[in-house]
Amino acid sequence: MTDLITTRSLVKRFGATVAVNDVDINVREGDRYGFLGPNGSGKTTLVRMLLGLVFPTSGEIEVLGQPVPKRVRDVLPSIGALVEGPAAIPHLSGRTNLSIIDKAGPRVGNSRDRKLRIEEALEAVGLAGIDRRPVRAYSLGMRQRLGLASAMLRKPRLLILDEPTNGLDPRGIREIRELLVALNKAGTTVFLSSHLLSEVDELCDRVGIVDRGRLVLQESLATLHAPTGRVVVDTEDPATAAAMLNGQVEWRDGNRLVVRASDPAELNSRLVAGGVRVREIAEQRRTLEQVVLDVTGDGSDRVGTPTGPPGDQARWAGPQVGSQAGWAGPPGGPADDGPIVWALPSDDGPANWARPTSDPDDRTPPHGIPAVEDPTIWARPASDETVDESPTNNGAATGKTDGESDDGSPAGCTAGAARGDEASRQAGGESA
């Protein structure tokens, strides 16, 4: 498999700001590559560099085998792109806009092909019946579709899409996803940059996660979703089960147990044989959100968070969770307001936002990231309200989780996470 996009030690500075810092990505032919990161983490700058719009400060870029920006004009005809939202001349119709952008560049085919091409592209993105209305009158979703039509107009080998589903409704998002999958099956490589986890999770097969200009992880999604070596059991008889599996139970909340075991079928038959009524049993897998929360820090659109020295785990991990919730967490979920409170500047000491409680039974389950040193991450979904009430001994909790981290951590990056935030950054870099 050939690499369609390769960057080596890519750096871009805007004045004193480092937008992209030492990034090495590689996108292989046939990939559906998801480039994921919080707002302001340098995604768009990287996309612009790939297209020769922004010149790198240092480092190398190779796209379709040619050096960029030096030979970018040779490769751009085989690339379709959507950069930071669609754009069109507002007083002209969508069709006229497509024809103008098509005619502006190097000639491909005669005018008959051109018309045909435009109609095909419009049809593909669901704008076939579009009338002569000016783009000014289009809805956000229609503009987005028009932008996609423009990107795929000349059936490019590589599609570089920056936030392609912006402004689309759920049905539209699904349509575009299906379209992209179909194009990918037909041989188009898709590079998708997004801050939407679900979008990347459902469309892509490889992800690169960028944070504050650094690539912290590049991995296939299958690897990230690999089983964690635990099984989640929902049972009517938690006490019996816990007694039976003594030593293997890592966490318990009411009827739910997290058990260290590799084979749920085997565990199930054991439990059933022991008279435990199992309601639900499943292998625990990491979600993309958990992976991202582990490897990234604050979104840079958050201002005023303390960034303590790397050695100070408590100072680091506290604010991290709250701010991530801002972009990665489910909208409206408990993460939106709760943790922010204790993620705020911590001048009065770590106790303020230390782990909410030391009682193991109150803790939310480990998300299959056994190695996370800071338990506040786990605490997020379940018990925000307890946060301010029960500041507690961080050290004890850390000790506990350290113990857990000793038994196998599945994915490459988790080992990094074990050593705390700073360490995970490095680990991500290595695995990239």
Next chain:
Amino acid sequence: MIRVELRTLFLRPRMWVSVLLMCGLPALVAVFLATAHLSPPPGQGAAFLSAVTSDGSLYPAAALALVLPIFLPVAVAMFAGDAVAGEAKNGTLRYLLIRPVARTRLLMAKLLGIAVFVIVVIVFVVITSFLVGGGLFGFGQAAAVGQPGGVTSLSGTLLTPVDLVLRLLAAIGYIVLCMLGVGVIALFLSTISDSGLGAALGTLAILITSEVLTTLDAANIVKPYLLSNYWLSWIDFFRAPIFWGNIDKGMLVQAAYLVVFFGAAWANLTSKDITS
């Protein structure tokens, strides 16, 4: 890209509004002159105005003299200031560049677009003012007898219609060059600013400085190099024989402005990060 630029140029409502406004001013002046029968005495007021009441076919020249000092440069500055900045603001600049259109080519297309804009405006002004002038003041004595008439030049000799048309074309060419001098400054500022209005206002500031200094005797040293110093020299095309001295100098000055500012625009755009 050049064909696309011209196509979008003619599809722009703004262009036709400019043309309309530009044709409106001379028409308005003509109506006042015709109804009041009070033409300024020879030697005062805008060039040709004293002559047009007796011969309408000179009115296009008078119309050009009316729009040239302020109206036309303002329109050109607005138009050219928007050339790159407007695309950037719209977001279409990045899509043109990744289409790909080479940055140099884009800039050349924009300059050509400005030239075409000026030509179209001037041609419309000439045609409408010819019709208005002819309609309101008649086509001179010769035309009244039904023969191809002669027009009196500024030097008092008679010009044949063919001669007049040639001189008019030459004058138009000279004016286009002068306006390109304004346009290229606006184009340069347009590659710097992301706001078309900002670029236009910057150009106007330069233009006004130039016009103020032109009238200032104390600034005689820099006068020959000022942008607008030789603009009105196109009138020399209507002398017999044509007085080339100032026209030549004017063309040289405009060419220098063109080269310098187009070079600056090119240097800026080709090395710039497109972050719009």
